[in-house]
Amino acid sequence: MRDRWLPGWRRLIAGVAAGALLAGSMPPRSAWYLAPAGAAVLTWALLGLRWRPRLVLGAVAGLGFFAPTLSWLTGFHPAGFAAVLVLEVTLFAAAMLLVDPSRERWWTVPVALVALEAVRARFPFGGFPLPGIALGQLDGPFAAAAPLGGSLLVVGLTTGAGAAVTGLFVARRVRTLVLVAALVAVSAAGVALAAPDGAPAGQLRTAVVQGGGPRGIPAVRADEQAVTERLFDVSAELPANLDVVLWPESSVVVTEPVTDTAEADRVAALARRTEATVVAGVTESGSTTFRNVAVAWGPDGRILDRYEKVHRVPFGEYIPARGLFERLSDMTALVPRDAVPGRGPGLLDTPAGPLGVVISYEVFFSDRARAAVTAGGQVLLVPTNAASYTTEEVPATEVAAARMRAQEMDRAVLQAAPTGYTAIVLPDGRVAAQGELGTPELLTAAVPLRTGLTPYARTGDLLVLLAVASALIAGPAIRALHRRRRAPDACRRTST
Template sequence: MGTLAGRVILLRGWKRVLAAFLAGALAAFAQAPFDFLAVCFISFPVLVWLLDGVVSTNGGGIMRRALPFFATGWWFGFGYFVAGLWWTGAAVLVEGYAFAWALPFAVLGLPALLALFYGFACFVAWFFWSEGIGRILGLAFAFGLAEWLRSFVLTGFPWNAVGYAAMPIPLLMQSVKIVGMNGMNVLSVFLFSLPALLVSRNHLRPGFACGLALVLLHLGYGYASLAAAPPAERMLPVRIVQPSIEQSEKWDEDIRDSIFKTYLDLSSEPTSEGRASPRLIIWPETAVPFLFTDRPDALVAVGEVIKDGQMLFAGAVRSEAPATSGGQTRYYNAVVAINSAGEIVDAVDKVHLVPFGEYVPLGGLLRKLGITELVESVGPFSPGSLRSTLILDDGIRALPFICYEIIFPDLVLADAAGADFILNLTNDAWFGDTPGPYQHFRQARIRAVEAGLPLVRAANNGISAVVDPHGRIVNAFALNAYGVLDADVPLGPAGGPSIGKPGVNGFMLLALFGISALIVSVRYRFKSN
């Protein structure tokens, strides 16, 4: 271990850059669908040693010493996001070469932008850097801060936050409902970086004692939470329609009637023997291939399929006429509730839109340069102003999130009170058979655990599923499967021990690590002088 650390510390030039890039890329394999958690216990110690090497060779002013920290973190982040998000390039080629201009940005530009946050993390860590556990505490605090910023800066994109690597299975997911994602990010980086102490052995025993205690608490709470989970008070039978429509055909006017008929046929299939008829039928994001306002006959057809006592939640594009004669029609990516009479009784619009996917920032300027939305639809879309629950006839409340809205913890936790289950409609067909849909599904499962609510997820080509409040899969359809998924949604209290609010606890933990890193750093520098 000492020999390896020494070689990493002494790396210079392109070899240092390559080592940082590869260490970050290796860490991406801890995310879904690979879930190879052990690689993080290699990647983060290598990052620590690379930063140790910066300290040992750079003198001069603050910026001269701190900027190499930023550069090392940036290369680490660039490797992490290239390896973890390369699949975003699949989306820009769905329509052939029309959006080929966006391929370099998707595959390299987006990772380069996100890597700035990890560069910032290492820059912040420099201010706490010292021998022993101080630098581990500082790095954990800095990464936690960076991941929090990544959740909202430039509209936010907290995809594949480091903390998800520590939660591959339900047993290891339960801690997130205590400390939230902010806390999980901090604790994960701290644990992953601890093997770096094996070299200098400063604070080795207290460091590994803290690490062992955290692991035992993580496992123990997970076991206790799952063991204490009460049975569901009631079950809601649902049917999820997964048609696996090719993305390139989704908005084809020549076959849209055929696509709509596919939804109707699947929705009306009989249930298996002995199974109750679904009370709720769910179609995925933008399932309806036209505007209901243009096709009133479509609502009539839906009403003929939906039985008395049933309701349909369908992803659809909703239009709103201009308020003035010179205004423009506004379009919304929405989920609509339709009753057995074929009437739209409620609708909730997507609030958090995807930049360059559903709208173009600085649209007027960028459109002149030929830059348009990557989503072929009637858009650009307008954001919804308010999220509300969709209510079934008997008062059961569904809290809807469309597509990647589900990856934002604050969005879900802000409105979870009073809801009976989380509804996630999405269309991951853009990303084909790549890690993207698996990563998206994992993050949706974590939202269910955080909020203590079951999750019902309908995806065009998968992964559609029903998940209980502890992240356990009740039933699911594989990626690219075709058909209907009939399952019972367990409603009722999540159960299990819980402490406080995850968002608040996460910030408290972040502050604790920051203060601890500062104290250790100051003590070290005081002794050195």
């Protein structure tokens, strides 16, 4: 039984090392080169193994990857951390079953990793893509492919580069060199063709406000009025001649529709004083539900438009199967009410222009950014709230996601958080300004407005998923063809 399931101690160590290398490339670190190295080690460990030891090796590598990168969940609910860890490790292990053990097919390892990231972006509960391999590549060369194929293509190129190194040593070198050269040429041509061709539409004079304050406090225990007051205090220093002012998620908390509240009147006065469009995150709380909204006030103080968050955080903004979990755990105490899901693209029609919006968790999902941009958004706003986290992993990962969305969509991204990280990101993914954690911050910059769509904004993940599906289908088909060709030769040799 041990011989059938265990891949050998050297390969087990390599699996742990591969997962640890992938984890080491994740934000807040910027060691992007560790991910290709992890893919190279993982490829060496997997090739030549049957499906059972591949499954075990995948679980070991998944544990090395997800245990450190999801450790921040222990601060919320240790049992929740264990459940998420088991699920993610299981998905990683299952993905390794897609790997062809033949040394000539080393390229099935990056294909399997791309398939894994595609599944994690959609399952469970609409997806949980934290961490994502692509988010460790913002400072490396592979991120240049984001406008062409999004984060999945970035994952494919990153892990493909590492797997190719292993392929050069373990497979037929001439054939592997030809394949690698062809992939490099196609990738370079694709990246060149993906250069953004959107037309500039002027500039937006922006300010992003961070009130500061204590961190590590769950939303249900936060002093909501103190959060609002700190934002007003920092906003007193806003300069003149602004077009847009962005406040974070949950900047204003009310128990009724925000339109006729005293809090709305105060934000309206701020908009009139600055003569700018003010976009603020508003929580409209009811007895059993709440709405997470981005509301735009015009320079004249009138409420112009609103966007209600579509992609909610499971076990953060709502409890799936709440009745069941209320009997099983105390998790519902942290989420006493469920968020009402919104509809449609995140787009605010304002005097400053059409503003795309993705609220907090939505920044990790390219489909929400695509919806905002294809609807006409010329810049992306990300009001968020990461004050519940004591460490910088999640805030840093949010900034990385904002940078990835900027490159995919060729749009500037403004991200505002009550305690950090608040950031201004340019369309090429560079961070123009970023605040610190916990401190009051007022960031200002003139950012470019863009029109037009990148190839990825037009097609999304479709082309990459078709390529992955074709690769997975082609492998077994080629093996079957080879077996048919060898069968007549074997028969002739036997008869002879």
